[in-house]
Amino acid sequence: MPATTGSNQIHTDIVIPSPKSLTVASLMGAIALAAPVHAASDSSQSGTWQASSGIDYSSGSYGDDADTNILFIPASISYQRGASTTKLTVPWLRIEGPGSVVGGGDSGVVTGGMExxxxxxxxxxxxxxxxxVDAIPSDWFYLDLVGKVKFPTADEAKGLGTGAFDYTVQLDFFKPLGKLSPMATLAYKIKGDPDGSDLNNVFYTSIGADYRLTDSVNFGTTLDYQEASSASSDDAIEVFSYLGYKASESTLLTFYTYFGLTDGSPDLGGGIQCRYEF
Incomplete structure (x- = not known):
């Protein structure tokens, strides 16, 4: 999911459904395609803009009698200069189900017992x-420090969000080893409490690897774990796999699928993401 342009910066471009932080979670997408660039120093003082969008669909029972189906369509704009990247994501979503899940993407919370x-x-x-973090020698590993804020713009009354702010602090690691790049994410998510509920803050972790098949194709898999944010749900465990295709110097397509191993995750999901650099 990340793509890079100079320095050690990791750009998280794939928005991934719960429990990912859409964390990407987050080292998905085009990490292998960008690994050679990480080794180069960033001498350019001009910034780089990127726009990305996609579509994600997931379905699962989450321990309920009926399935919850979520259509999630994010649009993002990011600006990278030197070691710093700022990213804004605005999503549209549709939820159909028994009310076991509130919100979508990284904002999704399994609650249970709702209408x-x-x-x-x-x-x-x-x-x-x-x-x-440029202070770490590149022959060790690459590291990004990430902070995120969720603004409660979704309609709480419709079940599209919790109506509360969330905060995330995150560490993204990866280590290029030729065509293979092991990767990992560690994150702590501070959950705001919706009316009438008391959500737990949660830890999230992801481990996996990316393989660069050619100069324009890479693929990878991660295993993702997140603690349950409420007593009425299970911890989330998911397997996430993706295929990245570099259509041009400025365009990257990523196709992905994922499946859950617990009732805290969707049974099955997948999507496509397109990123354009200008």
Whole structure:
């Protein structure tokens, strides 16, 4: 999911459904395609803009009798200069189900015991700031420090969001080893409490690897774990796999699928993301 342009910066471009922080979670997308660039120093003082969008669909029972189906369409704009990247994500989503899940993407919370929902609209807006840690020798590993804020713009009454601010602090690691790049994410998510609920703050972790098949194709898999944010749900464990295709010097397509191993995750999901650099 990340793509890079100079320095050690990791750009998280794939928005991934719960529990990912859409964390990407986050080292997905085009990490292998960008690994050679990480080794180069960033002498340019001009910034780089990137725009990305995609579509994600997931379905799962989350321990309920009926499935919850979520359509999630994020649009993002990011600006990278030197070791710093700022990213804004504005999503639209649709939720159909028994009310076991509130919100979508990284804002999604498995709650249980709510009324059935069939609603769509603006989701929660996310603002992300990341910094590449250049002090670490590149022959060790690459590291990004990431901070995120969720603004409660989704309609709480419709079940599209919790109506509360969320905050995330995150570490993204990866280590290029030829065509293979092991990667990992560690994150702590501070959950705001919706009316009538008391959500737990949660830890999130992801481990996996990316393989660069050619100069324009890479693929990878991660295993993702996140603690449950409420007593009525299970911890989330998911397997996420993706294929990245570099259509041009400025355009990257990523196709992905994922499946859950617990009732805290969707049974199955997938999507496509397109990123354009200008």
């Amino acid at each position: 059935a929902v069939d609603a769509s609209g603006l989701g929660d807006i996310w603002l992300q700031q990341s910094f590449a």
